[in-house]
Amino acid sequence: MNALSQLKISTRLAILVIAMGVLLMVIGGTGLYGMAQSDAAVEEGYKDSTVQVAKISNIKYLMIRNRLMIANAVIEQSPQSAELAGTEVRASINQIDGIWADYMSGLMTAEETTIARTYEEKRKQFVQDGLLPALTTLKANDFDGTRNVVVEKIRPLFDDALAAAVALEKFQLKEAKQRFETDSARYHTIQAISFTMIVIGLLFAVVFGYGLVRSITAALQQAIKVTQSVAQGDLTQGVEATGRDEISDLMRAVSAMQASLVKVVAHVRQGSESVATASAEIAQGNNDLSSRTESQASALEQTAASMEELS
Structure with a gap:
């Protein structure tokens, strides 16, 4: 309290308001930063994980569809099914090429690049050594030859390419999990900082x-x-004013007023004593005058009596 009394009340109030304002800005800024980071993390997770996983899933679907289209043509063994399979498979190959080019245009880590290159090589073998030879035999309506390509080439090459695609998909899921854990840790850190600042702010507000x-x-x-003592006539109360605030200024003014009143009372007391002394002297003079008057009256009476005797 002694330290606070060295500051003016307005200064103390300003410190309290400024401190609470700064704490409010820090807490609010921390919250805004956390929300911005969360928004960026969600956007990053969507672009780098969700969208990429969707692309891989679409590629897997088209690969499976290509294999099924060729298998269906082998089962039906008709020129129409062979022609349809050729058209659909070639369209799917081109579609996968577009999706894959879009996938590879994004930012990738060294590990993801390695996995992606592995899939790219496996899929190239699947297309060059499996799908395209099968389409050639289908175009010639050589269904037995197509069956041999399916068994000897498409099936093993498809399994290898699909496994590489699954590995890439698992990598994306692992990255998404790591990103979630990082974002979760950031959230808990920001939460702890915000809670700490709130507690510090409350303690400061309460104590200050x-x-x-x-x-x-x-x-x-x-x-x-x-x-109150002055009002009751007691001018002996000590006044202590050691601070520099407005209250201390008030106490010093009260002390000065009390000292002034003491001087006034002393002067009045001296005046009263002087008046009392003068009154006593006047009374003594009156008594002396009365005695002399009585003496003179007695002398006059004696003189009058003597005059009467003479007459």
Whole structure:
């Protein structure tokens, strides 16, 4: 409280308001930063994981569809099914090429690049050594030859390419999990910082506010006590004013007023004593005058009596 009394009340209030404002800005800024980071993390997760996984899933679907289209043509063994399979498979190959080019245009880590290159090589073998030879035999309506290509080439090459695609998909899921764990850790860190700042702010407000109220009320109570004593005629109460705030200025003014009243009372007392002395002297003079008057009256009476005897 002594330290606070060295500051003006307006300064103390300004410190409290500024400190709470700074804490509010820090807490609010931390919250805004956390929300911005969360939004960026969601966007990054969508672009780098969700979209990429969707592309891989679409590629897997088209690969399976290509294999099924050729198998269906072998089962039906008709020129129409062979022609349809050729058209659909070639369209799917081109579609996969477009999806894959879009996938590879994104930013990738060294590990992802290695896995992607492995899939790219496996799929190239699947297309060059499996799908295209099968389409050639289908175009010639050589269904037995197509069956041999399916069994000897398409099936093993498809399994290898699909396994590489699954590995790439698992990598994306692993990256998404790591990103989630990082974002979760950031969230808990920001939460802890925000909670700590809130606790610090509350403690500061309580402690500083309590000290502020106590310093003001204690000084005011002392001022009230002194003024009540003065009002009752007691000018002996000591006034202590050691601070530099407005209350201390008030106490010093009260002390000066009390000292001035003491001087006034002393002067009045001296005047009263002087008046009492003068009154006593006047009374003594009156007594002397009365005695002389009585003596003169007695002398006059004696003179009158003597005159009567002479006459």
